Amino acid sequence: HDARLTIDPAFRVAPVRRRTFGAFVEHLGRCVYTGVYEPGHPSADEDGFRRDVLDLTRELGVSTVRYPGGNFVSGYRWEDGIGPKENRPRRLDLAWHSTETNEVGVDEFVRWCRKAEVEPMMALNLGTRGIAEALDLLEYCNHPSGTALSDLRVAHGAEEPHAIRMWCLGNEMDGPWQTGHKTALEYGRLAAETARAMRMVDPGLELVACGSSGSTMPTFGAWEATVLEETYDVVDLISCHAYYEEKDGDLGSFLACSTDMEYFIRSVVATADHVGARLKSRKRIDVSFDEWNVWYLSRFQAAEPPRDWPVAPPLLEDHYHLADAVALGGLLITLLRNSDRVTAASLAQLVNVIAPIMTEPGGRAWRQTTFHPFAQASRYAAGDVLRVEPVSPLYETAEYGEVPLLHAVATRSDDGVTIFAVNRATDGPLSLELDARGLRITSATTLTDPDVYARNTADDPDRVAPRPNENVEQDPMRVLLPPVSWNVIHLS
Numbered sequence: 001h002d003a004r005l006t007i008d009p010a011f012r013v014a015p016v017r018r019r020t021f022g023a024f025v026e027h028l029g030r031c032v033y034t035g036v037y038e039p040g041h042p043s044a045d046e047d048g049f050r051r052d053v054l055d056l057t058r059e060l061g062v063s064t065v066r067y068p069g070g071n072f073v074s075g076y077r078w079e080d081g082i083g084p085k086e087n088r089p090r091r092l093d094l095a096w097h098s099t100e101t102n103e104v105g106v107d108e109f110v111r112w113c114r115k116a117e118v119e120p121m122m123a124l125n126l127g128t129r130g131i132a133e134a135l136d137l138l139e140y141c142n143h144p145s146g147t148a149l150s151d152l153r154v155a156h157g158a159e160e161p162h163a164i165r166m167w168c169l170g171n172e173m174d175g176p177w178q179t180g181h182k183t184a185l186e187y188g189r190l191a192a193e194t195a196r197a198m199r200m201v202d203p204g205l206e207l208v209a210c211g212s213s214g215s216t217m218p219t220f221g222a223w224e225a226t227v228l229e230e231t232y233d234v235v236d237l238i239s240c241h242a243y244y245e246e247k248d249g250d251l252g253s254f255l256a257c258s259t260d261m262e263y264f265i266r267s268v269v270a271t272a273d274h275v276g277a278r279l280k281s282r283k284r285i286d287v288s289f290d291e292w293n294v295w296y297l298s299r300f301q302a303a304e305p306p307r308d309w310p311v312a313p314p315l316l317e318d319h320y321h322l323a324d325a326v327a328l329g330g331l332l333i334t335l336l337r338n339s340d341r342v343t344a345a346s347l348a349q350l351v352n353v354i355a356p357i358m359t360e361p362g363g364r365a366w367r368q369t370t371f372h373p374f375a376q377a378s379r380y381a382a383g384d385v386l387r388v389e390p391v392s393p394l395y396e397t398a399e400y401g402e403v404p405l406l407h408a409v410a411t412r413s414d415d416g417v418t419i420f421a422v423n424r425a426t427d428g429p430l431s432l433e434l435d436a437r438g439l440r441i442t443s444a445t446t447l448t449d450p451d452v453y454a455r456n457t458a459d460d461p462d463r464v465a466p467r468p469n470e471n472v473e474q475d476p477m478r479v480l481l482p483p484v485s486w487n488v489i490h491l492s
């Protein structure tokens with residue numbers, strides 16, 4: 001197959017948004033306990049945080065971390081997780097049928113964020129709770145001192161305010177599975193009043209209204225319109241959530257799953273702009289794609305839920321293969337291509353639970369295949385996103401019709417241009433010709449494997465990792481992209 005790409009630095013989409021490279025830590029399975037936090041682990045620091053996971057989080061290049069859920073947050077009482085650990089209550093977590101010990105709460109999370117060098121993004125419980133509890137948490141976290149709740153935080157050892165700027169007004173409130181699930185109007189009203197009250201405390205907060213849990217939700221589109229009609233003036237972003245998996249051995253459709261993400265983003269942006277026009281508002285609502293990933297949800301749904309109420313059971317521990325990493329790379333390319341409107345995103349999740357980082361309790365930590373495209377994009381996407389319009393052969397998919405074999409984006413900074421490209425072809429390499437106005441290829445890597453289902457394990461952690469791509473020509477500039485591959489090409 002042959003494809004072509006022209007790079008023109010004049011065609012700028014938007015700056016690369018660091019918040020595109022966010023992730024997510026939920027009290028779910030082993031994400032928190034034996035994931036980020038495991039006192040007694042050989043690598044645990046003085047706070048009980050695993051240093052090996054902190055190192056990998058930094059290497060992954062995560063910018064923001066959303067917390068504490070997810071479905072979990074819709075039944076969560078934040079006060080359970082503060083103060084002396086021995087006094088913290090154990091509670092039923094209805095979302096994941098587990099017992100929550102509350103050993104980790106907001107103060108520990110923020111401390112972990114500082115060590116991981118990430119920005120915290122806090123989700124509020126608008127399922128079983130409301131405005132008062134949201135205000136309490138805001139005062140506890142962000143008010144300097146001199147009030148009951150801010151002084152309580154200081155008494156718990158956090159003298160400086162947590163200074164959390166980004167807040168999610170609930171989680172997936174459109175989903176019937178959500179504790180306290182609401183109609184769009186019920187949720188829109190509650191989100192608007194919560195946002196208004198929070199802005200009385202701090203007008204500078206960045207607030208995210210819940211959008212749809214997927215583009216196939218029956219209320220998709222209508223939900224966003226109603227919620228934004230209620231909240232337009234008091235929120236900054238609307239969320240999107242999407243998970244993809246290979247179904248019935250249809251690898252071609254799976255590798256093209258970013259087609260759905262593109263449709264999702266365009267639809268939400270159009271809906272937001274339509275509401276803005278109706279309200280005669282010049283304000284623009286952006287997208288926080290604050291849950292996205294490959295997730296074998298159908299396997300999870302087919303499995304028996306835990307019968308008793310275990311503490312930190314292994315849940316949603318998908319072991320990703322090469323094709324999953326290439327699909328994830330395609331999703332990242334789509335997020336970057338839409339950087340004019342997608343200004344924040346969170347890979348769901350960070351550790352153990354559908355995650356790029358895996359750990360053994362008491363043992364090793366390693367990088368899943370999906371770690372690599374994320375880490376490379378976070379590291380090398382810099383400066384501005386450039387609009388590229390690849391000329392590519394098409395292939396037929398059962399889910400999305402005709403889709404290009406090549407999916408790509410480029411960014412440009414003072415260091416040069418970086419191209420991120422996925423070859424979706426399963427039957428052969430793609431010869432990519434580049435027209436880049438006087439630039440030369442300085443390096444190229446590829447993430448691929450003869451077995452598209454190859455995985456990394458604790459015993460073989462580097463089976464799937466980026467390797468130098470030697471199939472590069474300078475005149476004319478050409479790079480051979482292996483079948484089913486994620487590629488990073490630098491030019492300067």
Ligand code: AHR
Pocket residue numbers: 026069070071072171172213291348349
């Ligand atoms: O990330 C796993 C779950 O997926 C989250 O808890 C929920 O928000 C979504 O349905």
